[in-house]
Amino acid sequence: MVRVRFAPSPTGTLHIGGVRTALYNYLLARKLGGQFILRIEDTDQTRYVPGAEEYIIEALRWTGLVPDEGVGFGGEYGPYRQSDRKAMYAEYAQQLIERGNAYYAFDTAEELDQQRSSTENFIYGSSTRMGLRNSLALSKAETETLLANGTPAVIRLKIDPGQSILINDLIRGEVVFQSDELDDKVLLKTDGMPTYHLANIVDDHLMKITHVIRGEEWLSSTAHHVLLYRGFGWEDTMPQFAHLPLIMKPEGNGKLSKRDGAKFGIPVFPLAWVSDDPEQNAPGFRENGFVPEAVVNFLALLGWHPEGEQEIFTMDELISAFSLEKISKGGARFDYEKAKWFNQKYIQAMDNVALANIIRPYAESKNYTATEDFLVKVAELMKERVTFVQDFTETGYYLFEKVRIYDADTVAKKWKPEVKPVFSELTSVIEQCSDFSAAALEETVKTFIHDKALKPGDILPLLRIALAGTMKGPAVFDMAAMLGKTETVERLRLFENV
RNA sequence: GCCUCGUUCGUCUAGGGGUUAGGACGCAUCCCUUUCACGGAUGAAACACGGGUUCGAUUCCCGUACGGGGUACCA
Numbered sequence: 001m002v003r004v005r006f007a008p009s010p011t012g013t014l015h016i017g018g019v020r021t022a023l024y025n026y027l028l029a030r031k032l033g034g035q036f037i038l039r040i041e042d043t044d045q046t047r048y049v050p051g052a053e054e055y056i057i058e059a060l061r062w063t064g065l066v067p068d069e070g071v072g073f074g075g076e077y078g079p080y081r082q083s084d085r086k087a088m089y090a091e092y093a094q095q096l097i098e099r100g101n102a103y104y105a106f107d108t109a110e111e112l113d114q115q116r117s118s119t120e121n122f123i124y125g126s127s128t129r130m131g132l133r134n135s136l137a138l139s140k141a142e143t144e145t146l147l148a149n150g151t152p153a154v155i156r157l158k159i160d161p162g163q164s165i166l167i168n169d170l171i172r173g174e175v176v177f178q179s180d181e182l183d184d185k186v187l188l189k190t191d192g193m194p195t196y197h198l199a200n201i202v203d204d205h206l207m208k209i210t211h212v213i214r215g216e217e218w219l220s221s222t223a224h225h226v227l228l229y230r231g232f233g234w235e236d237t238m239p240q241f242a243h244l245p246l247i248m249k250p251e252g253n254g255k256l257s258k259r260d261g262a263k264f265g266i267p268v269f270p271l272a273w274v275s276d277d278p279e280q281n282a283p284g285f286r287e288n289g290f291v292p293e294a295v296v297n298f299l300a301l302l303g304w305h306p307e308g309e310q311e312i313f314t315m316d317e318l319i320s321a322f323s324l325e326k327i328s329k330g331g332a333r334f335d336y337e338k339a340k341w342f343n344q345k346y347i348q349a350m351d352n353v354a355l356a357n358i359i360r361p362y363a364e365s366k367n368y369t370a371t372e373d374f375l376v377k378v379a380e381l382m383k384e385r386v387t388f389v390q391d392f393t394e395t396g397y398y399l400f401e402k403v404r405i406y407d408a409d410t411v412a413k414k415w416k417p418e419v420k421p422v423f424s425e426l427t428s429v430i431e432q433c434s435d436f437s438a439a440a441l442e443e444t445v446k447t448f449i450h451d452k453a454l455k456p457g458d459i460l461p462l463l464r465i466a467l468a469g470t471m472k473g474p475a476v477f478d479m480a481a482m483l484g485k486t487e488t489v490e491r492l493r494l495f496e497n498v
Numbered sequence: 499g500c501c502u503c504g505u506u507c508g509u510c511u512a513g514g515g516g517u518u519a520g521g522a523c524g525c526a527u528c529c530c531u532u533u534c535a536c537g538g539a540u541g542a543a544a545c546a547c548g549g550g551u552u553c554g555a556u557u558c559c560c561g562u563a564c565g566g567g568g569u570a571c572c573a
Contacts, residue, residue: 044571109571112571181569218573246566250509301510330504332510475531
């Protein structure tokens with residue numbers, strides 16, 4: 001049984017790379033009929049941000065990556081929040097000490113800083129630990145006294161020199177580390193909380209995780225994790241590792257960071273983050289007008305590509321096509337233009353009724369009165385010309401209200417003195433139409449143009465400007481039919497009098 | 499610095515010892531349409547470099563360069 005987990009830290013928003021990690025975990029779980037688990041890694045109490053946990057859950061729901069187990073989703077392996085598991089980590093750390101694979105260390109932060117600045121390439125390990133303040137260097141009596149006095153102590157992993165640690169990464173293949181280069185990582189902090197390394201191994205073991213799919217930033221600490229599994233005697237059930245390439249900045253060097261949203265004017269979060277501190281607030285894909293399916297599709301293909309040349313995938317298609325082996329090794333640059341293209345494609349392909357439901361809240365927020373039928377019609381006429389969901393009511397505002405400004409260039413070019421009376425006449429003709437369908441209108445107007453010995457180009461642009469104010473948009477007769485006779489004639493008269 | 503991972507069009511990528519190196523986004527031109535978009539067609543655009551191995555390397559190996567990540571009582 002495959003069991004995977006997404007284990008974010010609730011330090012604020014989830015960034016888009018985190019969503020992709022969740023997605024790949026989810027896809028693998030669904031593909032292999034396993035479980036997808038949400039675990040909250042809040043072992044750093046100083047970095048806890050209120051609301052972050054709720055944000056993470058909402059983001060997963062929005063993208064459709066709903067966990068089978070985890071914080072907020074139940075399950076038999078809980079609790080799924082690490083702060084709620086605090087007591088058990090101390091017990092496991094203790095167990096490691098008893099097995100001779102960990103030890104107490106009493107060095108203060110200042111002492112360690114000093115070591116790092118005075119010794120080049122200092123590592124807290126087999127070559128240095130006997131000169132430091134820990135239970136390996138101190139006598140048993142000294143150690144017991146220090147502990148009895150309540151001296152702040154951490155528990156460190158004891159790494160023996162001379163070992164090669166081989167990791168068989170599902171994406172990268174074999175990666176080897178030498179234990180001499182590894183430091184004796186802190187496992188349990190002075191506040192009694194575990195570090196990521198300890199909590200991660202204990203939880204993955206207890207939660208029966210089979211595959212650890214996480215960002216590449218974890219690759220270099222994986223050797224420590226393997227040693228921890230060995231230390232506990234759990235190596236035979238150790239999960240398999242898959243380290244994902246990172247998502248890079250759209251321009252320049254480095255991985256995509258939370259600050260890049262503001263810097264490049266693009267969303268880097270699934271949902272907007274709104275907090276007490278306006279400095280921290282940032283827009284999200286949802287608020288910028290993306291549909292979740294498009295975001296998922298875009299993210300799925302950022303660093304992964306199945307056989308074939310298909311680009312548009314439903315979630316089910318992603319699930320059946322997914323495999324870890326097809327994940328790229330190199331980092332992928334975040335391409336906002338491509339994200340926009342996916343969104344446009346999804347909107348285009350969407351059912352008009354479904355789109356009407358998406359448009360409705362935008363229309364309501366602008367106090368537009370629009371019936372279901374009207375919104376469906378808006379969807380039909382506009383969906384081939386929008387990129388974002390708010391474009392229906394923004395660039396297509398003229399479908400909901402009177403024209404705000406008339407395109408000056410077109411007016412200057414087409415609104416000639418001699419056509420003005422003809423235009424009035426046409427308005428009257430339109431007013432007389434009994435059949436206000438697009439086809440009938442077109443027939444009427446074209447006959448009129450023909451009878452007046454005019455060209456379509458003399459009249460049609462003016463009709464468009466009168467109705468929409470711009471030379472962009474749906475077919476004129478479709479718009480007129482949708483607006484109805486009263487509104488159409490009103491707009492034509494309004495335009496004549498400008 | 500040390501450890502570690504990577505490198506095919508501007509971007510996301512396919513491919514893989516012998517290919518006209520394929521697709522997508524973006525860009526350009528044209529067609530459709532007397533609007534815009536959609537759609538269609540066409541085009542410009544890539545195997546980082548140097549050594550091997552080989553009859554033959556973009557593909558395999560080794561270096562170099564460049565880039566990423568790690569190097570905390572953060573995750």
